[in-house]
Every structure is written in structure tokens, then in C-alpha cells.
Amino acid sequence: MPSISVSYRDLCQLLGKSIEIDRLCERLGMLGMEAEPSGEEIKIEIAHNRPDLLSVEGVARALKGFLRIKTGLPVYRAKLPKISVEVDPSVETVRPFISAGVVRKVQMTGDIVASIMQVQEKLHASLCRKRDKASIGIYDLDTITPPIKYKTTSPDGIRFLPLDFGRELSPAEILREHPKGIEYGSLLLGLPRYPLLIDARGLVLSLPPIINSEETRVTEKTNALFIDVTGHDERVVNQTLTIIMTGLAERGFSLEKVEIKYPKRKVTTPELKSRRLRLSTSNVNRTIGINIGSKQVAKLAKVMRYGVEKISGDFLTILIPPYRCDIMHEIDVIEDIAIGYGYDNLEPTLPKVLTIGERAPIERISEKARRALTGLNFMEVMTYTLTSPRVNFDLMRLKGEAVEIANPISEEYTILRDSLIPSLLLVLKQNRHNPLPHKIFEIGDVVLLDEKSETGARNVRRAAAAVAGEGFGFTYVKAAAEALLRELGKKVELKPSQHPSFIDGRVAEFYSEGKRIGIVGELHPEVITGFELEHPVTVFEIDLD
Numbered sequence: 103m104p105s106i107s108v109s110y111r112d113l114c115q116l117l118g119k120s121i122e123i124d125r126l127c128e129r130l131g132m133l134g135m136e137a138e139p140s141g142e143e144i145k146i147e148i149a150h151n152r153p154d155l156l157s158v159e160g161v162a163r164a165l166k167g168f169l170r171i172k173t174g175l176p177v178y179r180a181k182l183p184k185i186s187v188e189v190d191p192s193v194e195t196v197r198p199f200i201s202a203g204v205v206r207k208v209q210m211t212g213d214i215v216a217s218i219m220q221v222q223e224k225l226h227a228s229l230c231r232k233r234d235k236a237s238i239g240i241y242d243l244d245t246i247t248p249p250i251k252y253k254t255t256s257p258d259g260i261r262f263l264p265l266d267f268g269r270e271l272s273p274a275e276i277l278r279e280h281p282k283g284i285e286y287g288s289l290l291l292g293l294p295r296y297p298l299l300i301d302a303r304g305l306v307l308s309l310p311p312i313i314n315s316e317e318t319r320v321t322e323k324t325n326a327l328f329i330d331v332t333g334h335d336e337r338v339v340n341q342t343l344t345i346i347m348t349g350l351a352e353r354g355f356s357l358e359k360v361e362i363k364y365p366k367r368k369v370t371t372p373e374l375k376s377r378r379l380r381l382s383t384s385n386v387n388r389t390i391g392i393n394i395g396s397k398q399v400a401k402l403a404k405v406m407r408y409g410v411e412k413i414s415g416d417f418l419t420i421l422i423p424p425y426r427c428d429i430m431h432e433i434d435v436i437e438d439i440a441i442g443y444g445y446d447n448l449e450p451t452l453p454k455v456l457t458i459g460e461r462a463p464i465e466r467i468s469e470k471a472r473r474a475l476t477g478l479n480f481m482e483v484m485t486y487t488l489t490s491p492r493v494n495f496d497l498m499r500l501k502g503e504a505v506e507i508a509n510p511i512s513e514e515y516t517i518l519r520d521s522l523i524p525s526l527l528l529v530l531k532q533n534r535h536n537p538l539p540h541k542i543f544e545i546g547d548v549v550l551l552d553e554k555s556e557t558g559a560r561n562v563r564r565a566a567a568a569v570a571g572e573g574f575g576f577t578y579v580k581a582a583a584e585a586l587l588r589e590l591g592k593k594v595e596l597k598p599s600q601h602p603s604f605i606d607g608r609v610a611e612f613y614s615e616g617k618r619i620g621i622v623g624e625l626h627p628e629v630i631t632g633f634e635l636e637h638p639v640t641v642f643e644i645d646l647d
Contacts, residue, residue, distance in 0.1 A: 103136075103147045104228050106220055108158040110142055112213040116162035116352065117171060126165070133168055133441060135161070153229040153341075154425040157221035158213075159349035167407040168442070175409025175421050178348050178374045180357035185328070189364045190253035197297040197310060199336040200252050201343040201371035204243060204358035205327040205350050214353065215322065221349065225342055229427075233286055236333030236342050237311030239299065241318035243326035247302045252332070254295035262306035263316040273298070273309055282313045297332060328360075341427040343372045348425045376409060376421040381435055383416045389433070390440045391448065402442035408435065464563050467590065467646050468545045471565045474589040478582050480543040480567055485525035487547060488515035493524045497632040499602040505549050505559045518549035518559075522566035523603070523641050527625075527633045530570050534635055539571030545646070566643040570635060576608050576624050579640040583622050586644065587612070594619070603629050612644065620644035 114120045123139045130137035135155065136147040146161065154160045166172040180203070187202050208214075222238050230236040257274035264271060264280050271279060273296045277287035289311055290296050299307035308314040310332040320327065329346060333339045351357055359370045381403070383396045394402075400410040400418055409421030422429050429435060440448075461469075472482065488507065494517060495502055504517040519525060522544050530540055545565050552560045565586065569579055580596070587594050592614050599611040601621065609623030622642035630639055 103150060104156060104224050105145060105147045106156055106158075106161075106224060107140070107143045107145050108161060109213050109216075110139070110144055112217070113144065113158055113162055113165075116159060117165060117169070119171065121169075129165065129168060130161070132444065132446070133164055148224075150228065151428040153225060153427065154345050154349075156224040156228070156345075157349045158217050159352040160221075160345070160425070163349075163352055164407065167405050170405065173404040174407070175376060175404075176348070176352075176407060176423055178351050178357060178424065180347075180359045180372065180374055183359040183361040183370055185248040185250065185358075186361040186363055187250045187252055187330070189362065190251065191365045192254040192295060193252055193297055196254055196293055196295060197332050197334060199334070199339045200330060200332045200362060201340050201369075202250075202328065202330040202360040202362065203343055203347045203372045204360060205329065205347065206243075206325070206356040206358060208325050208327055208350075208355050210320070210322045210324050212322070215320070218320070218350075221346060225345065229338060229342055229345075230333070231338075233311040234289060234333075235335040235338045236331050238342060238346065239308045239310060239314055239330045239332075240320055240346075241307055241314065241328045241330075242320050242324045243328040244324070245318045246305065246307065246328055249302055250307065250328075250330075251300050251302075253298055253300070255298045256295055259296075260298065260300075260304075260306060262309075264309070264313040265316050265319060267316070276309060276312060280313060286312050299330065299332075340371060340373055344374065345425050345427070347372050348374070348423075372424075374424050376424060377429075378411065379420045379422055379429070379432065379435060381418045381420045381432055383418065385432065386436050386439055389436050390443065391451065392443060394443075399439060402439050403435070405442040406438040408438070464647065468563060468565075470590060471586060471646060472545050474586050475543045475545075475565065475567060475582075478585060480541045480582075483526070483529050483542050483544050485522075485529060485544060485546070486515065487518055487549070489519045489524065490514050490516050493528065494519055494521065497527075498524055498629055499626060499632075503551060505551060520548050520550055521643060522546055522548060522564050523568070523643055526566055526568040526641065527629075527635070527639070530568060530635055530639065531633045534570075538637060539569060539574055541567070541569050541574075543567035563646045564643055565646055566641065568639055568641045570637050570639045572637065574640060575638070576622070576640060579642055580610070580622050583612070583620065583642040583644065590646075592619075596622075599623075602626070 110123050127137040127139055134149055138145050148155045185204060226233050255273060258272050261270040261272050264276055267280055277283040297310045305317060306315045307318050331339045331343045347357055362369045362371060383399050386399050387393055396413050396418055400413055403410055403420055407423055411419040411421055420435055504520050506517050510516040526542055529542055547561045548564055549559050550562055594612045594614045596610050597613060599609050601609050603626055604623035605626055611618055612620040620643055625639045
């Protein structure tokens with residue numbers, strides 16, 4: 103989980119009252135944040151799904167509600183835009199989206215500077231996915247002459263003085279020489295043009311997502327901020343800006359929108375409107391295991407900084423704060439209601455069932471197989487159930503179909519595996535530079551297409567092992583598989599077979615009561631080289647179901 107350090111004194115100032123540090127830490131724990139005092143600071147671990155808490159302002163906002171200092175929906179108002187950003191069409195294929203805002207009446211103390219730097223760093227690492235989905239730029243507005251242009255430049259194009267560097271560099275030189283360019287340069291490397299923010303005079307604001315310019319640096323004398331967020335994911339870009347600006351608004355600063363002029367549309371950012379969600383009181387009670395009325399649910403929702411627009415019998419219309427990008431379903435709000443009610447106030451009860459749970463039979467078999475293979479000097483590995491057709495079929499010299507993922511996030515994980523052997527070979531590939539022999543096994547599920555199943559597929563538990571190295575041929579692995587089957591109490595028959603993944607004459611199948619339950623053999627040289635291995639590999643795979 104991401105962690106932040108906040109000033110105890112600054113946190114109390116934001117709360118508007120002084121509270122003992124130990125009590126603050128205890129209350130933070132009840133809110134789901136693990137907190138520990140460290141001198142004049144508090145170290146806090148934040149859940150991954152709560153980027154709005156990655157600043158002292160966000161923590162104080164949540165605490166105000168939980169401590170009943172200030173409850174209900176925080177309302178943020180931003181003045182109409184006076185500044186615009188003109189988006190050049192060339193950024194569409196480079197880094198297409200931008201949102202921006204202005205913060206005025208800023209009083210930059212050391213605590214505020216530290217908070218801005220920390221929230222920028224933590225959002226980059228989490229919500230922004232190390233600046234890939236989005237990256238943040240914060241500038242002294244008084245150094246900038248509007249309108250601002252978001253365009254591209256050639257790698258050897260306009261030179262400027264990057265932050266914390268003693269001389270001007272071109273964009274390409276920044277990627278090679280500046281510490282931030284070295285760290286994040288891969289995000290731009292290979293592109294014919296790089297994104298760039300400049301003002302009306304040609305002053306460079308930043309080279310997103312790498313570094314700002316020294317001329318626009320924020321100092322303790324700054325009294326107005328210009329904030330931009332650029333990236334590939336417009337939703338994340340807008341969420342990031344909203345989190346930063348609503349946090350700064352908690353300090354009483356004035357917010358102002360910015361007009362973004364895309365080639366074919368105009369938008370104003372940030373988006374500060376709340377969202378509506380319908381909440382059922384009976385569902386709240388049933389899920390949490392309590393019995394309270396709609397008015398009490400509304401009160402607890404306000405404690406967690408939600409708004410309540412309307413109560414109509416069993417249903418409430420809840421207003422979700424604009425910074426709560428983690429709320430996607432009614433159950434997310436119910437979880438917050440439970441936190442507001444207090445986990446320490448919930449009465450533990452035994453489940454209303456007539457049976458006592460025990461390990462499923464397949465788990466007992468799996469444990470027995472695990473002990474047997476460990477005793478045979480194999481090392482257990484755990485791999486992903488998701489894979490790709492290339493690994494599952496092409497590299498194994500096979501053709502076939504598998505269960506596909508509807509919305510895969512990566513080309514490497516688009517299907518569910520139907521064999522453990524390719525997964526084991528990937529492990530051998532990753533460890534090919536280590537001394538031989540390698541003897542590994544996995545007990546895990548594969549997913550097979552099944553027209554008789556309601557879902558069209560079924561899970562099957564299997565055990566598989568692989569040995570890489572000289573002197574461990576077919577006979578050795580067959581003996582290991584037979585030893586495993588004896589431990590499992592299986593009487594089997596071994597029959598010669600043919601399989602595209604194996605060497606002819608070096609592959610056989612196990613049968614039990616007339617049913618095929620496994621395969622053993624030496625892998626074909628093309629399979630071995632396909633996984634970038636250099637030594638013979640023998641494997642077996644057995645159904646445990």
C-alpha cells in the first residue's frame with residue numbers, strides 16, 4: 103500500500119482543533135488507514151483504492167467527518183475560466199489528453215510545499231501508473247503568459263532549462279542526461295515527436311511526462327498556481343486534477359477553471375460536480391448485519407462525507423464527492439457506511455449454517471501431491487492462470503481454442519491456460535542462467551472448453567513437473583510421475599502416444615480405468631528453443647480431479 107508522512111501540527115490546523123496524536127492514529131485506523139506517530143509526523147498507509155487520501159488535506163477532510171467536526175458533502179466552487187489551453191492536433195498520437203486548473207490566493211508555507219510535492223509523487227506512482235496514464239505539472243502562474251499551448255516538438259527541438267539542472271537541454275538530451283529523463287524516458291523513447299507545454303511568449307512550461315522548466319518553479323513566494331495533467335487515459339487525467347485541486351481547496355484557496363480547446367471540441371476543467379447513487383437501507387442492513395433506519399443511514403453517509411439529496415422510504419439518493427473516483431457500486435458506499443457505524447460496534451455472530459466447513463476433497467488430494475513431489479526433490483512454483491495463444495499453443499507446436507478474456511488489459515494475458523506445461527517452461531526460461539538441473543512442479547487449475555457446462559468451460563486441477571538438464575530423460579520423469587500416482591493410490595497403464603509438443607517415441611499417456619489422465623515425455627527441440635532454452639526438458643502433467 104502507498105504510504106505518506108504528514109505533519110501532526112499541519113493536520114491539526116486543517117482539522118481546526120488539537121487532538122492527541124495517539125487518538126488521531128487510533129481514529130485513522132478505524133477509517134482503514136494504518137497510522138503510526140514518528141516524532142512530529144504521522145506515517146500513514148493508504149489503501150490503493152483511495153488516491154484522494156494521498157495528501158494531508160485529503161486525510162483531514164475524511165477525519166473531519168469521522169470525528170463529527172464537519173459532516174456532509176464538501177462543496178467546491180470554481181470561478182469561470184480566464185485562461186485557456188490550445189491543444190495542437192499533433193499531440194493526438196503522442197499524449198492526447200490534458201486537463202488544467204488554476205489555484206489563487208495561495209499562501210505557500212513549508213508544509214504546503216511539502217504536501218504538494220508528496221501528493222504529486224504518490225499520485226504519479228499509483229493512480230497515474232508511474233506517469234504512463236497521466237502526469238502532473240504544477241507551475242507558478244505569475245511566470246506564465248496565457249494562452250498556453252499544448253503541442254509537440256522534435257527530439258532535438260526547443261531547448262530549455264529543466265528543473266534542478268544547471269544548463270539548457272534539448273528534449274532528447276533531457277532523456278539521456280537528466281535524472282527524471284533517465285527514469286521516465288522510456289515513456290517517450292522511439293516517438294518521432296515529444297509533447298511540450300509553452301506559453302504565449304514561447305516560454306517552456308514542461309516536457310510531459312518528464313520534467314518542468316526551472317523558470318516556472320513554485321516557491322514560497324508563489325501566490326497562484328497553474329496545474330496541468332496530461333496523459334493517455336482521459337478519465338484518469340481528469341480524476342487526478344480533481345483530487346489535487348479539491349485538496350488545495352481544503353486550505354481555503356480559490357479555484358478557477360481552465361478552458362481546454364481541442365481541435366474539434368472544447369471542455370472546461372476540473373470537473374467538480376457530485377454524482378448520484380441510489381442506496382437501499384434494507385440492503386445496507388442485510389450486508390452489514392445491523393438494523394437501522396434510513397435517517398440513521400443518511401447520518402452515517404454524511405459522516406463519511408457523502409451528501410444526501412433525498413430520502414424516500416427505503417431508498418436514499420446519495421451524492422458522491424467529485425474526488426471519490428473509487429466509488430463504482432452501491433456496495434462501495436455500504437462499506438463506508440459500515441466504517442462510519444464503527445467496526446468496533448458490530449456484534450460478532452455465528453453464521454446460520456448447520457455444517458462445519460472442511461477442506462474440499464480436491465484440496466486434500468492437491469496437498470498429498472504437493473508433499474509427494476516435494477519429497478521427490480522438486481521445487482514448487484506458482485504461475486498465472488492467464489496466458490496468451492502464443493505461449494499456450496504456438497510455442498508448444500499446437501493449434502486449438504481456449505477460453506478468451508472479454509476485455510484483456512495486455513496482449514500477454516488474453517486467454518485462460520488449458521495446460522500447466524507452458525507455465526513451467528516460462529519459469530525455466532526466466533531461470534535459464536541459474537545452475538542446472540532445474541526440477542520444478544506446480545499444482546494448479548487449468549480451464550477447459552466444455553459444451554456440457556452451463557458456462558461453456560470447467561476448471562480442472564492438475565499436477566505438472568518439468569526437469570531441465572542433462573541426464574534426466576524420459577525414464578527419470580516417468581518414474582517420478584509413477585511415484586506420484588502410487589502416493590495418490592492410482593493404478594495406471596502407460597501407453598505410447600504421439601504429440602506435436604514431444605519427440606516421437608519419447609512420449610506416453612497415463613490411463614486409469616480406461617480414461618486418459620496424463621502425459622509424460624521429452625519435449626520437442628522446437629518447443630525448447632521457442633522458450634529460449636538450451637538443454638533437454640522432460641515433463642509430465644496429470645489430472646488430479
